Amino acid sequence: MESDVVAASVHVATLSKIFKPSAPTDDRQLFRGRAQQLSSLVSAMQEEGQHAIVFGERGVGKTSLAYMGMAIFGIQAPDGIRLRLTCGAEDDFSTVWQKLVPRLQQFLDTTDDEVRASLAGTIDRIEDMFMDAPTPESVGRALHLLASRAPLLVVVDEFDRINGYAHGDAFADLVKQISDDLVECTVCLVGVADDVSGLIAGHASVDRSLRQIAMPRMTQDELSEIVTRGFQAFGERSGYTLDIDASAVSAIANLSQGFPYYTHLLASSVGKRSIYANEHVITFEQVFDALMQAKDDAEPSIKENYYKATIAARSDATFDKTILACAMAVPDHLGHFTASDVRPPLEELLGVPRRNSDFNAHLKRFSSEPPYILESTSVTRTPRYRFRNPLMKPFVLMQGFASGLLSQDRLSLRDSNEPTNQG
Ligand SMILES: Nc1ncnc2c1ncn2[C@@H]1O[C@H](COP(=O)(O)OP(=O)(O)O)[C@@H](O)[C@H]1O
Ligand SMILES: [Mg+2]
Structure with a gap:
C-alpha cells in the first residue's frame, strides 16, 4: 500500500514536537526521571532564603529540569512571575541583569491586564535603578521590589558562558544579599560544570543558601522510558500506532550513553523513517538503518x-x-x-x-x-x-556502527542495565 505523503508529513510534524534534540523539553508528559533533582529544586523554591544551582555536562537535561521547576512554580503560584534569562559569551553580571526588564515585559504580555497594570509602576522603578550598570546591590533591591508584588522565580541559564570568575563574587554576593534579606524570590543558576566550584566564585560563602543540584547522565532505564513514553504520546496525539520493540529501545538507550540529547535524536530519526515507510513497528535493525540520518542531524x-x-x-x-x-x-x-x-x-x-x-x-x-x-x-x-x-563520544560510536566498523551485536549483546555514568 502506498503511503499518503501528506498524512505522513502531518505525523512527522507531530513526532517532531515530541522528540526534539535541540530544544529542552517543557512538556510535563514527556519529561522522565530526575525525581530527586526536581524535588530538590522544588524544595529550594519553597524554602525562604534558599536558591539553587544546577550543574552538569552539556545535553544532560539541565534546562529541561529548570523548565519543569518553572512549570511547578506556575502551578503553585498561578499569579507568580517566572523568568528565564539566558547568558551569552559577551555577558557579564550587569548585562545579564539588564535582560530582566525586557523579559519581564515579555512575560507580562502574556498575562492579564490587571496584573500588567499593577506591575507597570514597578517596572519603571526597576528601569530607573538599572540606569547605571546593575550591581548585586541594585539587583537585590529590584528583586525585592518585584517579589513584594508577586511570587518570583528567576532562572539564569547557560551561566557557564559568562565566566563567573571574571566577575568575581558578584553572583555569590547577590545570592548572599537576597538570602540574608529574606527576599521572597528564588534565583536558580544553571550551567555546564563538573562541580560548583567550576561555575561560581565565592560559592563557599553562600553554601547554605545555594542548593547544589548535580545532574548526572541519565540511566538506561530513564532513557528507555523517554523512548517508550514518547512513542506512546505520539500514538495518542496522532492516532498512528508506532510500536517499538524492546531491543530497539535498548539499542537507542545504549547508543545514547546517558545523554537524552541522543535519545531524542535517534528516536526522532527512526520514527520518521518508519512513518514515511508506513510501518508500525520499530525493530532493532531499523535503529541502525536510521543511524546515518541521525548522524547527519547531530549538532553541526x-x-x-x-x-x-x-x-x-x-x-x-x-x-x-x-x-x-x-x-x-x-x-x-x-x-x-x-x-x-x-x-x-x-x-x-x-x-x-x-x-x-x-x-x-x-x-x-x-x-x-x-x-x-x-x-x-x-x-x-x-x-x-x-x-x-x-557529546563527541556517542557520536564517534554512532559513526562506528554506521560505517560498519562496529558490528551491531555489540549493542544487542550488552547488558541493558549496565551503568552509563562514566565518561
Ligand atoms: N528528563 C527528561 N526527559 C525527557 N527528555 C529530556 C529530559 N531531560 C532532557 N531531555 C531532552 O534532552 C535534550 C537536552 O536537554 P537540555 O535540557 O537542553 O540539556 P542541557 O540544558 O543540559 O544542555 C533535549 O532534547 C531535551 O528535550
Ligand atoms: Mg541548556
Whole structure:
C-alpha cells in the first residue's frame, strides 16, 4: 500500500514536537526521571532564603529540569512571575541583569491586564535603578521590589558562558544579599560544570543558601522510558500506532550513553523513517538503518570537529579507527583513558597487534591540534586523555556502527542495565 505523503508529513510534524534534540523539553508528559533533582529544586523554591544551582555536562537535561521547576512554580503560584534569562559569551553580571526588564515585559504580555497594570509602576522603578550598570546591590533591591508584588522565580541559564570568575563574587554576593534579606524570590543558576566550584566564585560563602543540584547522565532505564513514553504520546496525539520493540529501545538507550540529547535524536530519526515507510513497528535493525540520518542531524559543531579531526593528511593514517578505539576504551570514572586502554580495541578494529608507539602520535594530534577533540592531562608521566566535549563520544560510536566498523551485536549483546555514568 502506498503511503499518503501528506498524512505522513502531518505525523512527522507531530513526532517532531515530541522528540526534539535541540530544544529542552517543557512538556510535563514527556519529561522522565530526575525525581530527586526536581524535588530538590522544588524544595529550594519553597524554602525562604534558599536558591539553587544546577550543574552538569552539556545535553544532560539541565534546562529541561529548570523548565519543569518553572512549570511547578506556575502551578503553585498561578499569579507568580517566572523568568528565564539566558547568558551569552559577551555577558557579564550587569548585562545579564539588564535582560530582566525586557523579559519581564515579555512575560507580562502574556498575562492579564490587571496584573500588567499593577506591575507597570514597578517596572519603571526597576528601569530607573538599572540606569547605571546593575550591581548585586541594585539587583537585590529590584528583586525585592518585584517579589513584594508577586511570587518570583528567576532562572539564569547557560551561566557557564559568562565566566563567573571574571566577575568575581558578584553572583555569590547577590545570592548572599537576597538570602540574608529574606527576599521572597528564588534565583536558580544553571550551567555546564563538573562541580560548583567550576561555575561560581565565592560559592563557599553562600553554601547554605545555594542548593547544589548535580545532574548526572541519565540511566538506561530513564532513557528507555523517554523512548517508550514518547512513542506512546505520539500514538495518542496522532492516532498512528508506532510500536517499538524492546531491543530497539535498548539499542537507542545504549547508543545514547546517558545523554537524552541522543535519545531524542535517534528516536526522532527512526520514527520518521518508519512513518514515511508506513510501518508500525520499530525493530532493532531499523535503529541502525536510521543511524546515518541521525548522524547527519547531530549538532553541526560535533560533526565538523569529528571530520576535521579524522581527515588524514597521509593516506595510510587511520585516525577514524584510533578515535573509535578511544570511544571504546574503558575510561575511569571521570572519563580519562591512556594509550594502553586504547590499544586493545584498536587491535580489535585493525585485526593486527599494535604498540602504543604506533598510534601515540594520533592521540597527540587529537589533543594538541585544532579542533582538539581530546584533552590531555598528565599528572603522572603517562598522558591521560578524555573527550573534550562529552557529546563527541556517542557520536564517534554512532559513526562506528554506521560505517560498519562496529558490528551491531555489540549493542544487542550488552547488558541493558549496565551503568552509563562514566565518561
Ligand atoms: N528528563 C527528561 N526527559 C525527557 N527528555 C529530556 C529530559 N531531560 C532532557 N531531555 C531532552 O534532552 C535534550 C537536552 O536537554 P537540555 O535540557 O537542553 O540539556 P542541557 O540544558 O543540559 O544542555 C533535549 O532534547 C531535551 O528535550
Ligand atoms: Mg541548556
